[in-house]
Amino acid sequence: MFRDNEKISATQIALILTLTMIGTGILTLPQSLAKEAGADGWIIIVVGGVLGIALANIYGYIVKSHPHTKYMDILSMHLSKYVAYVIVVMTIIYLLILNGFIIRIFGEAIKMFLLFKTPIELIIFSMLLVSVFLVRKGIETLGRFAEIMIPIIFIPSLLLFMLALQNAEMKNLLPVFQVSIKEIVKAIPIVLFSFLGFELLFIFGFFVNKPKEISEPINYAMIFVILAYIFLNSMTLLNFGVKQTQHLIWPTLSLFKTIEIPGLFIENVEALVMSIWVLIAFTTIAPLHLATSYLMADIVGMKDNKLLALPILPIIYLIAMFSENIAETYAHLDKITNFLAPTIVMIIPCILALVIYARRRSGREGNKI
Amino acid sequence: MAQNSNDKTNNNRMNKNLETNIETFKEILKDCKDIVYRKIEIGKDIKLNAAIIYLDGMIDRNLVNEYVLTHLMLTCRMTEPNPKNRKGQFVEQIKKNVLAVSDMKEVETIDDGILNILSGETVLLLDDYEKIIIIGSRGWPMRSVSEPITESVIRGPRDGFTETLRVNTALIRRRIRDSQLKVHAMQVGRRSRTDVAILYIEDIADSGLVEEVKKRLEEIDVEAVIDSGFLEQLIEDNWISIFPQIQNTERADVASAALYEGKTVIVVDNSPFVLIAPSTFNAMMQSAEDYHERWMIATVVRILRYFAAFLSLLFPALYVAITSFHPQMLPTSLVITLSANRSGVPFPAIIEALLMEVTIELLREAGVRLPGPIGATIGIVGGLVIGQAAVEAGLVAPLMVIVVAVTAIASFSIPSYNIAIAFRMLRFIFIVSAGFLGLYGIMLILTAVLVHLCSLKSFNTPFLSPFVTVAENTSALKDTIVRAPTKFMKR
Structure with a gap:
């Protein structure tokens, strides 16, 4: 099936983006927030989220003003062809690196909680193979997959969080409003990382059947993710308190480790949580992989992105295995979130939106384009 | 019949001469001994030669004898055909007044005539007439409408389709x-x-x-x-x-x-x-009975059925994964029992599971091929005797026998045989993946299966709809895992 025949609905793209975002932030957000802002992490999430919503609407504006146009074509239309090439290559590199690190973190977590003796290479490689399988099926499949994943992921997660409440201490959420504005600004990159995945809207926007209706679902998706993160953050703090959260690598997973359901068939829900975690990670890794393949196909001038699914695998794999250990992975990831991500996620889209806006205005005043 | 296509250009049209036409039919239907040619004469004063051709065993003989032949040969004499306009009116008269059958039509080419003969119609050829009269006389021994075997219900109509x-x-x-x-x-x-x-x-x-x-x-x-x-x-x-x-x-x-x-x-x-x-997948997981029963019962049964699908797909794989990779998932006392059970078993769990699953698939296949009562016996012999013996011989753990049995029962609870058999095949993939990567392997294969299901379409309808078209058509969810009260289901 060629790309031009593939269509997803505005809701489906919002769901894809929701799942992609959740996957990047869910593991580490509470820990980084606890480090930066103590019990006031939710304020940073809200501030970051508002920024995210603003960005999302800028993206939405770009996609809406050029319906059914590829990202690269939009770029070359407004910023000349060479600039477009540079930006797309940068975006590809960024997506590959991001994906590589995410899958590394995923693999480490699986190894730590589920498969203690299995080599991490095998864990990462097998996951990527399944991702290739999805990429070869295309965006339509991903859209449907996202729809079916929402209940499968969120209903059990919610139940598990409810179970985690048994150890909750309300006073862990206090004191509030201790964080200063300076600290908020400093912490924004961390929150921004948790919202990464949203930039895929550019690449997937091409496939939306009714681009005009895209704003509403996207805003809902953002609000949903903000609420989910606030919920996650509060749950972690309720259980562990600020001090302990700061010292956990993956507070979210540790949170579930504390759950005990005596008398039930499954005594230890950790393995169950890890199973859901596989799905959450997959819904982040596969969209990134798919987006990379689409952009690569554009650069090379291929009509069909299917063939690129497999060649991308070794690249992501090598990036994933690049770091020696998990601490190094996080160090590398910080560099991305501090430099490459803001450029691609914030600066370029804003410039692009400004150019489009300016051209439209001048066009409206003169002849209509 | 093969000649039929070869000689199409020559034999397509009817000749004026009856004998030539019959010869053409005989030529095409050479060596078909079940074709019956019957020549007759119609009329009292002027004799019009005619012939009927039919396929023995495919027609309703009573109809042809009583309402076609009797009328053509006997009743026809009572009317007085006009010799002068014989060509036009006599044939018209035969069609309108003589042939007492409800289904009659005419075709012009011999090919069509032959196709009709082979379909069980009777062909009437008249001398000096260039069309073939087809008398609808299909009738062959057929199975009567009976209760469907594969989809039996407790409540609901009992008429199933037949071969006709x-x-x-x-x-x-x-x-x-x-x-x-x-x-x-x-x-x-x-x-x-x-x-x-x-x-x-x-x-x-x-x-x-x-x-x-x-x-x-x-x-x-x-x-x-x-x-x-x-x-x-x-x-x-x-x-x-x-x-x-x-x-x-x-x-x-x-x-x-x-x-x-x-x-x-x-x-x-x-x-x-x-x-x-x-x-859709959803439709295949439903049974006709769901609509005949009250909605609560139907909903509970459907949830049970989806649970059965889950078990049929994953239960042995979960056993393998938990015993070999994640025993800490289970309550401590169960883990102790389990390891005591398995202590004498020489194989890893994956071999154990594959062994038992292959055995039960063999039993099932054997049961299908054997006639009814013997098939049931095979089930009992296989299920009880082999299971018991395997445990006593120390080949498998007793828990494994339970797992395999429950899985088999669960897979019978899936209404559609097609889907059930797909699950049976996937079960083996799951067992193998669980043997290598534990729960993670199961989740990976499950993801792949879900991706595949999402990519499937049936005549442009997503195979997993309405689960994957929730945004466009939320009300369709009323008839999925939950069967909403009939009042709320718009039909």
Whole structure:
């Protein structure tokens, strides 16, 4: 099936983006927030989220003003062809690196909680193979997959969080409003990382059947993710308190480790949580992989992105295995979130939106384009 | 019949001479000893030579003898044909006043005539007349309408389809007294010329869908169609998939309900299984009974069925994963029992599971092939004796026997045999993946299966709808895992 025949609905793209975002932030957000802002992490999430919503609407504006146009074509239309090439290559590199690190973190977590003796290479490689399988099926499949994943992921997660409440201490959420504005600004990159995945809207926007209706679902998706993160953050703090959260690598997973359901068939829900975690990670890794393949196909001038699914695998794999250990992975990831991500996620889209806006205005005043 | 196509240009038209025509028929139908040629004379004063040709065993002999031959040979003499206008009026008279049959038509070419003979019609040839009169006389021994074996219900109608197309379409017609129910007839198979009927309700079914079904059926180019299962494989979307994308049913009420839902039903002659296209996973997990029972019962049964599907797919794999990778998941006392159980077993859990699963698949296959009572015996012998013996011989753990048994029972609870068999095959993949990567392996394969299911389409309908079209059509969820009260289901 060629790309031009593939269509997803505005809701489906919002769901894809929701799942992609959740996957990047869910593991580490509470820990980084606890480090930066103590019990006031939710304020940073809200501030970051508002920024995210603003960005999302800028993206939405770009996609809406050029319906059914590829990202690269939009770029070359407004910023000349060479600039477009540079930006797309940068975006590809960024997506590959991001994906590589995410899958590394995923693999480490699986190894730590589920498969203690299995080599991490095998864990990462097998996951990527399944991702290739999805990429070869295309965006339509991903859209449907996202729809079916929402209940499968969120209903059990919610139940598990409810179970985690048994150890909750309300006073862990206090004191509030201790964080200063300076600290908020400093912490924004961390929150921004948790919202990464949203930039895929550019690449997937091409496939939306009714681009005009895209704003509403996207805003809902953002609000949903903000609420989910606030919920996650509060749950972690309720259980562990600020001090302990700061010292956990993956507070979210540790949170579930504390759950005990005596008398039930499954005594230890950790393995169950890890199973859901596989799905959450997959819904982040596969969209990134798919987006990379689409952009690569554009650069090379291929009509069909299917063939690129497999060649991308070794690249992501090598990036994933690049770091020696998990601490190094996080160090590398910080560099991305501090430099490459803001450029691609914030600066370029804003410039692009400004150019489009300016051209439209001048066009409206003169002849209509 | 092969000559039929070779000599098409020569033999296509009828000759004026009766004898020549009969010779042509005999030439084409050479060495077909079951064709009967019967020459007769019609009329009292002027004798008009005529002949009937039919396929022995395919016609209703009573009808031909009493209402065709008797009338042509005897009753005909009572009327007085006008010799002067013999050519025009006499034939008209025979058609209008003599042949006392309800279904009669004329064809012009010998090819058509032969096709009609082979379909069980009787052909009447008249001297000096260039058309072939076809007398509808199909009638052959057929199975009467009986209770469907594969989809039995406790409550609901008990009439199932038979091997005869007309009976099947009539069974559906009886449930839909609507002029909008269209029956589009066609023939598939170069040699078998199997009758195929596409049924749809015109103002409910999407016209694009109907066109697509017709197009795919017309594109089929095969020698013969033996059964609807054969046809199904030729028109389905993805032949590489493990999952069926077209539903089949033996039940007239299921087919009618599908028609009311805007689907098309394909009836194939000689097959008691009609096809429903498009079909979805959801539809295949339903049973006709769900609509006849009260909604709460139906909902609970459906949840049970999805649970059965889950067990049938994953239970042995979970056993393997938990015993070899994640024993900490289970309550401590159970872990102790389990390891005590398994202490004498020489194999790893994956070998144990594969061994038992293969055994039970063998038993099942053997049970299907053997006649009824012996089949049941095989089940008991296999299930009890082999299971017990395997445990005592120390080959498998007792818990494994329970797992395998529950899995087998669960897989029988899935209403659609097609889906159940797909699950059976996938189960082995899951066991292997669990043996290598534990729960993680299971989740990976499960993800892959879900991705594959999401990519499947049946005649442009996503196979997993309405689960994957929630945003567009939320109300369709009323008839999925939950069966909403009949009051709230718009039909």
